[in-house]
Amino acid sequence: xxxxxxxxxxxxxxxxxxxxxxxxxxxxxxxxxxxxxxxxxxxxxxxxxxxxxxxxxxxxxxxxxxxxxxxxxxxxxxxxxxxxxxxxxxxxxxxxxxxxxxxxxxxxxxxxxxxxxxxxxxxxxxxxxxxxxxxxxxxxxxxxxxxxxxxxxxxxxxxxxxxxxxxxxxxxxxxxxxxxxxxxxxxxxxxxxxxxxxxxxxxxxxxxxxxxxxxxxxxxxxxxxxxxxxxxxxxxxxxxxxxxxxxxxxxxxxxxxxxxxxxxxxxxxxxxxxxxxxxxxxxxxxxxxxxxxxxxxxxxxxxxxxxxxxxxxxx
Amino acid sequence: xxxxxxxxxxxxxxxxxxxxxxxxxxxxxxxxxxxxxxxxxxxxxxxxxxxxxxxxxxxxxxxxxxxxxxxxxxxxxxxxxxxxxxxxxxxxxxxxxxxxxxxxxxxxxxxxxxxxxxxxxxxxxxxxxxxxxxxxxxxxxxxxxxxxxxxxxxxxxxxxxxxxxxxxxxxxxxxxxxxxxxxxxxxxxxxxxxxxxxxxxxxxxxxxxxxxxxxxxxxxxxxxxxxxxxxxxxxxxxxxxxxxxxxxxxxxxxxxxxxxxxxxxxxxxxxxxxxxxxxxxxxxxxxxxxxxxxxxxx
Amino acid sequence: xxxxxxxxxxxxxxxxxxxxxxxxxxxxxxxxxxxxxxxxxxxxxxxxxxxxxxxxxxxxxxxxxxxxxxxxxxxxxxxxxxxxxxxxxxxxxxxxxxxxxxxxxxxxxxxxxxxxxxxxxxxxxxxxxxxxxxxxxxxxxxxxxxxxxxxxxxxxxxxxxxxxxxxxxxxxxxxxxxxxxxxxxxxxxxxxxxxxxxxxxxxxxxxxxxxxxxxxxxxxxxxxxxxxxxxxxx
Numbered sequence: 001x002x003x004x005x006x007x008x009x010x011x012x013x014x015x016x017x018x019x020x021x022x023x024x025x026x027x028x029x030x031x032x033x034x035x036x037x038x039x040x041x042x043x044x045x046x047x048x049x050x051x052x053x054x055x056x057x058x059x060x061x062x063x064x065x066x067x068x069x070x071x072x073x074x075x076x077x078x079x080x081x082x083x084x085x086x087x088x089x090x091x092x093x094x095x096x097x098x099x100x101x102x103x104x105x106x107x108x109x110x111x112x113x114x115x116x117x118x119x120x121x122x123x124x125x126x127x128x129x130x131x132x133x134x135x136x137x138x139x140x141x142x143x144x145x146x147x148x149x150x151x152x153x154x155x156x157x158x159x160x161x162x163x164x165x166x167x168x169x170x171x172x173x174x175x176x177x178x179x180x181x182x183x184x185x186x187x188x189x190x191x192x193x194x195x196x197x198x199x200x201x202x203x204x205x206x207x208x209x210x211x212x213x214x215x216x217x218x219x220x221x222x223x224x225x226x227x228x229x230x231x232x233x234x235x236x237x238x239x240x241x242x243x244x245x246x247x248x249x250x251x252x253x254x255x256x257x258x259x260x261x262x263x264x265x266x267x268x269x270x271x272x273x274x275x276x277x278x279x280x281x282x283x284x285x286x287x288x289x290x291x292x293x294x295x296x297x298x299x300x301x302x303x304x305x306x307x308x309x310x311x312x313x314x315x
Numbered sequence: 316x317x318x319x320x321x322x323x324x325x326x327x328x329x330x331x332x333x334x335x336x337x338x339x340x341x342x343x344x345x346x347x348x349x350x351x352x353x354x355x356x357x358x359x360x361x362x363x364x365x366x367x368x369x370x371x372x373x374x375x376x377x378x379x380x381x382x383x384x385x386x387x388x389x390x391x392x393x394x395x396x397x398x399x400x401x402x403x404x405x406x407x408x409x410x411x412x413x414x415x416x417x418x419x420x421x422x423x424x425x426x427x428x429x430x431x432x433x434x435x436x437x438x439x440x441x442x443x444x445x446x447x448x449x450x451x452x453x454x455x456x457x458x459x460x461x462x463x464x465x466x467x468x469x470x471x472x473x474x475x476x477x478x479x480x481x482x483x484x485x486x487x488x489x490x491x492x493x494x495x496x497x498x499x500x501x502x503x504x505x506x507x508x509x510x511x512x513x514x515x516x517x518x519x520x521x522x523x524x525x526x527x528x529x530x531x532x533x534x535x536x537x538x539x540x541x542x543x544x545x546x547x548x549x550x551x552x553x554x555x556x557x558x559x560x561x562x563x564x565x566x567x568x569x570x571x572x573x574x575x576x577x578x579x580x581x582x583x584x585x586x587x588x589x590x591x592x593x594x595x596x597x598x599x600x601x602x603x604x605x606x607x608x609x610x611x612x613x
Numbered sequence: 614x615x616x617x618x619x620x621x622x623x624x625x626x627x628x629x630x631x632x633x634x635x636x637x638x639x640x641x642x643x644x645x646x647x648x649x650x651x652x653x654x655x656x657x658x659x660x661x662x663x664x665x666x667x668x669x670x671x672x673x674x675x676x677x678x679x680x681x682x683x684x685x686x687x688x689x690x691x692x693x694x695x696x697x698x699x700x701x702x703x704x705x706x707x708x709x710x711x712x713x714x715x716x717x718x719x720x721x722x723x724x725x726x727x728x729x730x731x732x733x734x735x736x737x738x739x740x741x742x743x744x745x746x747x748x749x750x751x752x753x754x755x756x757x758x759x760x761x762x763x764x765x766x767x768x769x770x771x772x773x774x775x776x777x778x779x780x781x782x783x784x785x786x787x788x789x790x791x792x793x794x795x796x797x798x799x800x801x802x803x804x805x806x807x808x809x810x811x812x813x814x815x816x817x818x819x820x821x822x823x824x825x826x827x828x829x830x831x832x833x834x835x836x837x838x839x840x841x842x843x844x845x846x847x
Contacts, residue, residue, distance in 0.1 A: 037409055039416070092602045098409050099352045100601050103545050107594035110542055118587040229538065233420055236413060281427040288421035292399050295414050299406070482717065485706065489714050492703040499663070499697065500760065501689025501718035 004142075011145045013262055014255070018152035019213045021254035024238045025159045025247060026206030032244035032305070033167060034199040035179035036094075039102040041235045042228035043109030044204045046116060047085055048078035048211025049221040053129040054122070056216075063124035071135045075212040082208025083201045090200040094193050109228055117223050128222020132215055152213055156251060159206055163247045166202075175199055176245075230284065234261065237291045243301030252302055261287060318452025322444070324575040325568065330460045330529055332567025333467035337522035338540055339547035339559035340474065341515030347491030347554030348511045349404075351411040355395075355419035356519055356544065358426075361537035363388050363520025364527040365426055368437065377437040377528050378462065384524050385517035392516035393509060419538070426534045434533025463525045470521060471560055474514070478556065483510060491554050539590065543570075546597035552606055562608075566593050615640050615676075616768045616799045617662065622671030622681075624661055630669065631657045633823035637801075639768060640815075644790065644800045646831065648807040648844055649820035655803040656698065658820065659770050662801075663688055663695045676767065689718040694761035698772040701757035704746030708737050711745050711756050715763030723763065730759040733792060751782030755789070762793065769793065771802035775809075787813055807844040811835045819844075 023041060030036040038044075052074035059066030069077070093104045116123045123129065136147035166172050177185040178192050186192045215221040234257065242253020264286050268279030294301070342356050363384040370380025395418055403411050444455040478484040483506075490497040490507050498504055526536060547566050551558025574582045574589040584592065617639040625631035631654045639645045647655045660666040662673055664685045673681045675691055688695070694715075703711050712730055716723035731738035734755040740748065745756050754774055761769050771790070775783040783806065791813045794800050804810035811817050814831030819840060827840065834840050 037412070093598070096601055096605065099412055100549075100605060102409075102412060103352065103542075103549075104598050104601050107542050107546075107598050111591050111594050114588055114591050118585070229420065233416060236416070240413065278428050278431070281424040285421050285424035285428070288417040288424065291417040292414060292421075295410060295417075296399070296402055299410070482713070485710050485713060486717060489703045489706055489710075492705045493700055496697070496700060496703060497714075498686045499665075499688075499695050500714050501686055501764070502714065503717075504686060 008142060008145060011142065011149055013259065015145070015149045015152055015217060016262075017255040017258035018149065018156055019210055019217060020235065020238060020258050021156050021251045022152070022159060022210035022213060023207055023235045024242065024250040024254040025156070025163055026203040026210065027235050027239050028203075028244060028247060028250040029163055029166075029206065030200055030203035032239060032246065032250065033163075033172065033179065034175045034196055035098060036196060036200055036203070037098040037102040038105045038200070038203065039232060040105035040107075040109030040112075041207060041232040042226055043105070043112045044082045044086065044207035045211035045214065045226055045231055046109075046112055046221075046228075047082045048208030049215035049226065050116065050123055050129070051078040051081040051208065052212035053132055053215055053221045056133055057129060057131055060124075060129075062127065063120070063129050064122040065129070071133055071216060075209060075216070078212030079205040079208040082211070083205040086201045086204030087197075090197045090204075094196045094200065109232070113223065113228055124222070126223060128220060128225060130220045132219045132221070134216050134219050148217065155209060155213065159209075160247055160251065167247065171195070171198075233291075234258075234287065237287060237294075239301075240291065240299075241294050241301055243303040243305060245305030246301070246303050249301050249303035249305075256302065257287070257290075260290065316452065318449070318454045320575065322453075322455040324571045326456060326460055328568035328571030329564065330463050330525075330567070331570060332564035333464055334522050334526050334529070334563075335540070335543050335547045335567045336560040336563030337467055337470065337518045337525065338544035339551070339563045340471070340556050341518040342544055343548040343551065343554055343559040344487070344491070344511055344556055345515045346548065348487065348494075348508055349400075349408075349411070350494075351408040351415070352545070353515070354412060354415035354541065355422060356515070357537035357539070357541035358419045358422040359388050359392060359516055359519040359537065360523030360526065360540055361426055361532070361534060362391060362422055363523035364532040364536060365430055366520065367524040367527065368430075368435070368532060371437045377524060378466075381466075381521055381524050384520040388516040388520035389513040392512050396509075396512050419541075423534055423538065430534070432534060434531055434536070436531045437528060459528055463529060466521065466525065470518060474518075474556060477514075483507070487511060542597065543590070543593035546593040546600070549597055549600050549605070550608060552608065558608075566596065569596075616643075617801065618672075618674045619658070619662060620672045620674075622658075622661055622668050622673065624666055624668040624670070625657065626666060631823050632661060632666075632668075632671075634671070635820060635824050636671075637818050637825070637828070638816075639799050639801050641799060642794070642797065643815040644794045644802070644813055644831075646807075646810040646814040646817045647801070647803045647820055648805075648810065648817060648834075648840075649826070650843070652822075653820040654823040655820050656772050657823075659695070659772050659801070659803055663693065663770060689764055692764065692767040693770070694764045694766035694768070695770040696754075696757045696761045696772060696774065698774075698776055702745040702748075702753050702760070705744055707742050708745055708748070708756055709741040711760050712763050715760035719764065726763050726765065730762060733762070733789065733796075734759055749782075751778050751785065754778065754782070754786060758786075758789070758793070762798070766798060768799045768801060771800065773803050773805060775804065775806050783809065807840075808835070 023045065027038065027041060030038050054065040055067050055069040055077055056071055056074035057065045058068055089108055093101055096104060117125060135151060136144040139147060174185065174195055178195055182192055238253040238257040239250055241257050243249025264283040268282050271279055338356065338360060342353060345353050366384040366387045367377055367380035370383045371377055399414050399418060400411060403414055442457065444457045447454040478488055486502045487507050490502060490504060523537060543566055547562035548559050550562030550565065570589050570592050573584045573592055574586040576582050615638050619637045621634045621636050622632050623630045623634060635658050647658065649655050657666055661668050664683045668681050672679060675693055678691060680691060703714065712727050713723050716726055736752055737755055737759060745753060748756065775786050787809050790800055811831045811834050817829065817831050817834045818825060819827040
């Protein structure tokens with residue numbers, strides 16, 4: 001591997017890690033801050049990815065679309081559509097206990113997967129949608145890759161700023177109160193359901209953005225492009241590893257676990273060739289094991305949650 | 316017409332329902348005792364199906380392999396409990412749920428590693444159904460369907476006798492009813508938990524083997540069963556074994572019937588979405604009647 | 614000879630100590646009653662004896678055995694039974710199954726023990742097949758006491774056994790407590806209904822802010838003007 005290709009590899013690694021950081025921030029808003037167990041992260045990723053795919057690609061007979069929107073509009077619309085679709089889901093399911101909410105969101109994500117597979121007219125069915133525009137591509141290597149990474153990092157910065165601000169605001173305090181003791185929060189006159197709803201929708205917005213970035217990064221989206229369970233699971237592992245409830249932890253966890261995930265690829269490349277085809281399974285197993293070890297030995301994650309300083313003191 | 320309906324939709328529905336019931340009954344008992352939704356339950360079914368595949372390779376029949384599958388799954392699940400779940404017993408149920416999520420992926424990855432992604436069948440070739448000509452038409456029944464239904468009924472009855480007639484079975488119900496009081500009463504709670512895991516694993520393993528006998532086995536079979544069995548558990552009221560059996564059978568039949576062309580020649584739901592029925596039922600139930608049709612634990 | 618000896622215990626639910634050096638003694642064959650104002654730590658003391666509340670300092674002995682901070686599921690083996698105030702029956706199990714659960718840590722057939730309970734609480738015999746959840750409050754209390762007595766314990770702990778019961782059932786429960794005691798089981802109970810409880814008590818303790826305020830025989834406490842003013846509504 002030459003130095004140039006190593007550098008490009010690191011950029012692509014950071015880009016994917018960054019996209020996952022967007023998703024993990026979204027989950028942290030839902031789970032870490034409010035205690036909403038969303039087991040259907042991949043569903044919102046898919047909503048975002050397909051939204052931007054339909055909006056930004058050229059006309060095609062094999063799927064809905066042909067609108068040719070600019071990429072930035074597609075990405076923003078992806079977050080918006082994801083949030084809008086999260087609203088009815090949230091409206092009907094926010095009263096559920098967290099383990100039931102997990103099952104409900106998992107079920108909703110599964111139904112979305114069926115829709116994606118079967119509604120060819122809209123999503124291209126099993127063939128998916130190819131030829132998504134990748135922003136900055138005209139700039140050539142390596143500027144285009146670096147620019148895309150910059151876009152991802154910028155997105156993280158904006159989301160982080162919003163999430164931190166929300167976290168430190170009275171709104172964030174209520175969210176944590178709900179997470180710790182819903183009954184007491186309700187007794188204190190807080191409309192628990194409305195707060196949970198806002199959290200869920202905000203988180204879904206971030207996941208939709210992440211899904212759109214993912215699709216533009218690989219210029220393709222199909223039912224197999226995002227393995228639903230593995231995508232959901234990776235995001236969960238990232239959040240728990242980083243420290244749920246802590247936005248910086250969420251970002252750190254995403255980069256750390258993505259690096260580990262990539263490192264397992266290098267590790268499994270050393271397997272004897274007859275097992276080489278099965279390397280992916282070893283990687284999944286190792287990530288599962290990593291999660292167990294974190295839960296057992298460092299349940300608070302790399303950076304545990306800290307009570308934030310009040311808003312006035314940081315500004 | 317009626318014969319076709321029974322042969323091609325009702326019977327397969329009952330069979331699928333029996334398989335769901337076997338999966339859901341363990342899930343609901345585990346929920347009753349441990350208050351946690353075991354997300355790896357579907358993948359235990361997969362492991363059961365693959366153990367039977369190994370048994371078939373050793374010269375056993377698929378049915379003869381069931382005890383082997385039960386045993387291996389019970390030992391495996393007890394080991395998983397010891398290593399991963401038990402240290403987290405005092406943590407919140409959600410932490411256990413996440414841990415179960417991880418175990419599910421680990422089991423699936425292990426199956427994929429050892430057996431590859433393709434899956435298969437225990438026995439090649441097509442079995443002709445038994446034909447019963449009657450005045451209402453020709454009923455065609457697959458022999459394997461009778462075995463599966465018979466096996467499921469037998470297991471349900473055995474479980475019923477265990478829960479109502481034995482000391483340990485009653486203790487299991489007591490602990491599901493009121494874990495704090497069970498502890499105060501001097502019921503050995505860890506032993507009850509271990510037996511519950513063993514029963515849950517054995518019934519899941521049987522469900523997996525039955526599903527593979529009925530159709531085929533593949534690494535994703537259990538994961539695809541997870542939501543239907545959760546739906547069956549919730550339909551029957553969480554923590555109620557007979558409720559789970561009822562929920563499983565109802566969902567199995569409903570899934571086949573909505574795909575049957577009996578309403579004006581068109582199926583009610585496109586067959587591609589029939590597995591979506593369980594999810595829809597589950598989500599609707601969770602929202603409007605989370606304690607199930609019969610009142611279960613909330 | 615004492616069945617239970619609690620010596621200056623301190624402890625609580627993790628925060629500040631609720632028990633501040635409480636002591637008590639139950640002699641063989643006695644009924645001992647703990648009374649005191651709300652928040653005095655009466656139920657906490659009982660839970661501490663049964664290992665449900667962490668004891669930070671002090672000692673609890675059952676006969677010759679130290680049982681301080683022993684796990685609650687081990688208490689049955691030592692012949693100590695506890696009837697919590699609430700959620701004290703398995704609602705989905707039949708009356709008979711509830712009693713059988715009380716026998717869990719003993720060997721052999723529960724038949725003789727269940728018959729003994731049915732003769733002690735004849736109301737329950739007719740309802741043995743009914744789910745305990747379908748019974749009235751007073752009958753549930755009988756099931757709960759019966760479940761605890763299945764152990765044939767040296768000592769039974771009763772946490773406010775008459776709370777929320779009608780006056781008729783209150784009398785029945787106090788009368789049954791006396792009968793249980795006469796059959797040889799020592800009783801330690803917490804009661805709001807101090808006057809009636811002290812009438813059947815050999816000994817009583819007045820607890821305040823987690824420590825002993827007064828201890829005396831049941832009859833003397835009934836006659837004590839301070840106690841009368843504070844707790845007997847006189």
